[in-house]
Amino acid sequence: MKTPPIVSPQEWEAARQELLVEEKELTRARDALAAKRRRMPWQAVEKEYEFDGPAGRVSLLDLFEGRRQLIVYRAFFEPGVTGWPDHACVGCSMVADHVGHLAHLNARDTTLVFASRAPQADIARVKARMRWTIPWYTITDDFDTDFGVDEWHGTNAFVRDGDSVFRTYFVNARGDEALGSTWSYLDMTALGRQETWEESPEGYPQTEPYAWWHWHDTYDDAEPARK
Structure with missing residues (x-):
């Protein structure tokens, strides 16, 4: 392996x-891109989708759990996928391993x-x-086909206005590998970090x-953080 030069602390x-200048530019560009996501048009979800959950059949609206925003990651765990029945797909399992504590997302109504x-x-x-x-x-239906995740993993973001649900953003392929932290998920939503x-x-x-x-264990005792 050809290594970089060895230099003094000052060098x-x-x-x-020098590199930090470019890193700051990247941070500002990422913030600007997130701002554009918050101005993306919304796609009305007209069909009624149903899912099986631990407590039985639920709707897409139910998945919000009363919150304003919903993020749905399509993980491949089913017959025919590598790892079945002991594991989900390797890549989807890595995504699951990277997910931060959900209390922080929930505190942002997500x-x-x-x-x-x-x-x-x-x-x-x-x-x-x-774990x-x-x-x-x-x-249980065409949700995966209708939202671009029937043959590949992907993450869809939704927002609700009362009982009306809208699709606001979608990311897949290498876009998914950056997700996992509270910040990365919020940055892909319609409301952002708020x-x-x-x-x-x-x-x-x-x-x-x-x-x-x-x-993460004190949000229930905290004052509401929304305006």
Whole structure:
């Protein structure tokens, strides 16, 4: 392996500062892209979709769990997929391993769920084995075909206005590999991180950064962080 040159601490810091300029540009570009996502048109979800869950049959609206936003990752766990019946697909399993504590997403009025075609009994068994706590539902109809995830994994974002549901964004392929943290999920949603520094359309919910952050086991005791 041909390694880079070995330099003094001063030269190393100079090289880091030079690269930091580009890194800051990337951060600003990422923020600008997220701002454009918040201005994406919404696609009305006209069909009624149903899923099997731990407590029985539920609708797409039910998956929101009363929150305003919903993120659905289509994980491949079903007959014919590598790993069945002991594991979900390797890549989808890595995505599950990277998901942060859901309490932080929930505090921003956002629910994250996974969906597969495996029966609930198999999902429960693999979740227990892998120590995953993500809500995980069984697709029973054309949801995967209609939202671009019938032959490949992908993540769809939705928002609701009362009982009306709208698709707001979709990412797949290498776009999924950046997901997992609270921030990466919020950045793909229609409302974003909902913090005052963000460049969002007028009237979007926003609070001061840091003010809404809590330990994940204390959100129930915290004051509501929404405006």
